[in-house]
Amino acid sequence: MNKRVTIEIPDDLYRVISRYGDLHGLDPDDYATMALQRHLEDLQDIAAAEAAMKGIQSGEDRVVSSKEFWHGMDD
Numbered sequence: 001m002n003k004r005v006t007i008e009i010p011d012d013l014y015r016v017i018s019r020y021g022d023l024h025g026l027d028p029d030d031y032a033t034m035a036l037q038r039h040l041e042d043l044q045d046i047a048a049a050e051a052a053m054k055g056i057q058s059g060e061d062r063v064v065s066s067k068e069f070w071h072g073m074d075d
Contacts, residue, residue, distance in 0.1 A: 009017075014028065021031030026036035 017032050018028045018036070020035075021028050024031060024034075026034065052061065056063060
């Protein structure tokens with residue numbers, strides 16, 4: 001089930017959302033939803049990358065070369 005969220009945005013931001021929505025064949029609501037979803041996915045990717053970097057920096061994880069990674073895979 002979908003939920004409705006109402007927000008107030010500046011006129012210039014609404015015009016940008018409407019313009020890009022038109023370019024993609026979407027109404028402003030659908031384009032804003034898509035943009036928000038993409039932004040949240042980007043934040044999740046950033047959090048995963050930061051967690052991976054923390055593991056490498058702490059020594060919990062390590063980086064291997066491609067040669068080391070593929071070694072023995074073709075056996």
